[in-house]
Amino acid sequence: MYGNDFTAPQADGQDAVREGHEDFWRVVESDGRIEPRDEMPEDYRASLVRQIAQHAHSEIIGMQPEGEWISRAPSLRRKAILMAKVQDEAGHGLYLYAAAETLGVDRAELLDKLHSGKQKYSSIFNYPTLTWADIGTIGWLVDGAAIVNQVPLCRCSYGPYARAMIRVCKEESFHQRQGFEALYTLSHGTPEQKAMAQDAVDRWWWPSLMMFGPHDAESTHSEKSMAWGVKRFSNDELRQRFVDMTVPQAEALGLTLPDPDLRWNEERGHYDFGEIDFTELFEVIKGNGPCNQQRMARRRAAHEDGTWAREAAVAYAEKAQQHGRRTAVA
Amino acid sequence: MNDHLSGYALALGDDALVAAQRTGEWIASAPQIEEDVALGNIALDLLGQARSLLTYAGSLEAPQRSEDDLAYFRDAAEFRNVLLVERPRGDFGAAMARALVLATYLGELYERLRTSTDEMLAGIAAKAVKEVAYHRDHATMWVLRLGDGTEESHARMQAGLDAEWPYVDELFDSSYVDPRLVDAGVAIDPSGMREPFDARVGDVLAQATLQLPAVRAAEGGGREGRHTEHLRELLADMQGLARAHPGATW
Amino acid sequence: MPDRRDWPLFEVFVRSRRGLSHAHVGSLHAPDAQMALRNARDVYTRRQEGVSLWVVEAAAITASSPEEKDAFFDPAGDKIYRHPTFYDIPEGVEHL
Numbered sequence: 305m306y307g308n309d310f311t312a313p314q315a316d317g318q319d320a321v322r323e324g325h326e327d328f329w330r331v332v333e334s335d336g337r338i339e340p341r342d343e344m345p346e347d348y349r350a351s352l353v354r355q356i357a358q359h360a361h362s363e364i365i366g367m368q369p370e371g372e373w374i375s376r377a378p379s380l381r382r383k384a385i386l387m388a389k390v391q392d393e394a395g396h397g398l399y400l401y402a403a404a405e406t407l408g409v410d411r412a413e414l415l416d417k418l419h420s421g422k423q424k425y426s427s428i429f430n431y432p433t434l435t436w437a438d439i440g441t442i443g444w445l446v447d448g449a450a451i452v453n454q455v456p457l458c459r460c461s462y463g464p465y466a467r468a469m470i471r472v473c474k475e476e477s478f479h480q481r482q483g484f485e486a487l488y489t490l491s492h493g494t495p496e497q498k499a500m501a502q503d504a505v506d507r508w509w510w511p512s513l514m515m516f517g518p519h520d521a522e523s524t525h526s527e528k529s530m531a532w533g534v535k536r537f538s539n540d541e542l543r544q545r546f547v548d549m550t551v552p553q554a555e556a557l558g559l560t561l562p563d564p565d566l567r568w569n570e571e572r573g574h575y576d577f578g579e580i581d582f583t584e585l586f587e588v589i590k591g592n593g594p595c596n597q598q599r600m601a602r603r604r605a606a607h608e609d610g611t612w613a614r615e616a617a618v619a620y621a622e623k624a625q626q627h628g629r630r631t632a633v634a
Numbered sequence: 635m636n637d638h639l640s641g642y643a644l645a646l647g648d649d650a651l652v653a654a655q656r657t658g659e660w661i662a663s664a665p666q667i668e669e670d671v672a673l674g675n676i677a678l679d680l681l682g683q684a685r686s687l688l689t690y691a692g693s694l695e696a697p698q699r700s701e702d703d704l705a706y707f708r709d710a711a712e713f714r715n716v717l718l719v720e721r722p723r724g725d726f727g728a729a730m731a732r733a734l735v736l737a738t739y740l741g742e743l744y745e746r747l748r749t750s751t752d753e754m755l756a757g758i759a760a761k762a763v764k765e766v767a768y769h770r771d772h773a774t775m776w777v778l779r780l781g782d783g784t785e786e787s788h789a790r791m792q793a794g795l796d797a798e799w800p801y802v803d804e805l806f807d808s809s810y811v812d813p814r815l816v817d818a819g820v821a822i823d824p825s826g827m828r829e830p831f832d833a834r835v836g837d838v839l840a841q842a843t844l845q846l847p848a849v850r851a852a853e854g855g856g857r858e859g860r861h862t863e864h865l866r867e868l869l870a871d872m873q874g875l876a877r878a879h880p881g882a883t884w
Numbered sequence: 885m886p887d888r889r890d891w892p893l894f895e896v897f898v899r900s901r902r903g904l905s906h907a908h909v910g911s912l913h914a915p916d917a918q919m920a921l922r923n924a925r926d927v928y929t930r931r932q933e934g935v936s937l938w939v940v941e942a943a944a945i946t947a948s949s950p951e952e953k954d955a956f957f958d959p960a961g962d963k964i965y966r967h968p969t970f971y972d973i974p975e976g977v978e979h980l
Contacts, residue, residue, distance in 0.1 A: 375871050376874065398667055410893075411913060497879065609663075617891065775919060
């Protein structure tokens with residue numbers, strides 16, 4: 305998924321169901337792929353529907369904080385890059401909805417659940433993009449974190465999801481690089497630009513770490529997910545991987561990360577970092593983040609305002625069918 | 635001659651830039667996610683055309699100006715776009731009406747500009763003509779579906795068309811083009827494009843069961859820098875950050 | 885409950901260049917085949933030239949069931965298969 309930061313940790317209780325699903329387990333345990341018409345446990349199917357749908361919703365909602373800066377991008381080149389990136393995110397959402405639909409749900413149902421709050425999206429998108437530097441920072445940190453989560457998903461046990469992720473990862477390669485480059489230009493620009501960049505990083509660092517979800521000890525659903533071959537690495541492992549990659553990049557940018565406890569630990573061969581305050585994450589998940597209302601309102605408005613147009617297209621298609629016409633392209 | 639050539643490219647570039655800016659507003663607000671992708675493509679194409687044209691226009695000036703100098707550091711009165719493209723976004727019906735008008739007009743323009751004796755303009759047009767053909771097809775598909783869809787969509791589509799139509803005449807007003815540029819085969823006199831434009835658009839509207847609006851043409855002036863409040867608001871939004879940091883690189 | 889007037893599902897097949905065959909790349913929703921083709925071009929090919937696209941309404945596809953078992957989420961037996969630079973980075977910076 306985009307992150308693992310959708311819900312507060314909850315006790316799951318049950319182990320993955322094994323009886324009656326021998327074929328399924330044989331495929332999963334030999335690192336094969338489960339395909340749409342295969343027999344599968346109901347909880348595997350339901351869990352995947354939720355995970356893939358929430359991943360798709362994250363892409364769609366994620367268009368908003370960055371989309372807000374398309375009109376204001378400070379150069380035409382940056383405007384074009386940002387338009388392309390946000391457009392990619394729409395496309396990624398579509399690939400993921402398509403994957404979810406192979407599990408016997410309709411995209412319309414999934415969107416209903418997003419709009420009603422029954423399904424979530426990555427809470428990282430409930431933070432505001434206050435300055436232009438936030439755009440570069442999102443590309444560098446948020447996409448960076450998403451990539452760390454997504455690369456292992458390219459090998460997840462469910463075929464359509466794995467294939468969608470391969471496609472996403474290929475296209476995503478430019479997203480992180482453009483973010484880093486945009487920030488690099490700022491951090492090596494005027495003093496005001498450098499301050500803008502540092503301020504953005506100070507605000508986005510901890511939320512990016514929280515994208516990996518609660519610590520492993522509080523993450524009870526993970527065991528099932530790992531048994532199913534959906535989750536390959538634990539939250540903390542992925543988070544550590546992200547930190548280790550990102551710290552040297554921050555040094556190259558000439559920017560500091562807002563963690564006084566961040567330091568290389570020679571013994572562990574990893575960076576130590578400070579205690580994460582998850583209470584903020586849980587507030588945001590509950591709906592009390594700075595932009596939760598705004599994101600949902602915009603999303604619902606786009607959908608509702610567009611109803612008349614979608615219905616018109618269906619009516620036209622029905623008329624065309626009745627009259628035996630092929631639907632026209634001028 | 636360079637002044638006039640530069641001014642010509644600037645006018646075409648401003649049309650594309652302002653149109654790209656308005657189209658981009660639809661991203662994350664379109665009626666269907668597939669439409670966010672489609673409108674994103676259209677906005678990117680228009681922006682690409684703007685960048686090529688503005689870069690060219692600026693290169694002909696003395697001293698030279700870059701695409702960003704032109705986009706971010708001119709005031710509204712120095713912009714040379716037609717008023718159609720600076721109008722606020724409107725609803726999806728108005729958007730598709732505008733898209734049909736603009737793409738049909740640009741199709742006629744770029745088709746003729748491909749054979750411009752100015753190599754640069756010819757090259758820009760050769761690429762653009764394929765892009766706007768796609769935009770025109772896209773807008774056509776929607777105008778047909780909205781016009782001949784439901785009663786509600788028909789009403790909204792007609793209303794959108796009626797709202798945009800007063801701004802069509804200005805597209806074909808040739809007073810901004812230096813006649814020597816036309817004679818030299820560099821620039822296109824847009825007045826010659828009105829008939830084929832009317833034929834194409836008329837055809838789509840008829841199929842879509844829409845009425846050709848019988849509305850008075852609005853006052854022009856865009857080509858002379860006489861713009862509406864809408865352009866000033868658009869530019870304030872677009873240029874604010876760049877202007878707050880003059881000389882900075884992004 | 886989803887509206888009956890929602891756009892139907894189309895499966896998309898792309899042949900990315902001569903010599904290859906069409907491959908299934910995913911699906912999308914469109915009100916009819918012509919719009920599906922256009923959307924597919926935007927979403928799955930980003931309008932590269934020389935690419936061939938097929939779109940097929942998902943409802944029109946007939947699929948085989950593995951081991952003759954119907955998927956439990958399609959109780960009606962005849963319901964068919966539904967179903968998934970240029971950037972300058974300073975030298976020495978890794979993982980980008």
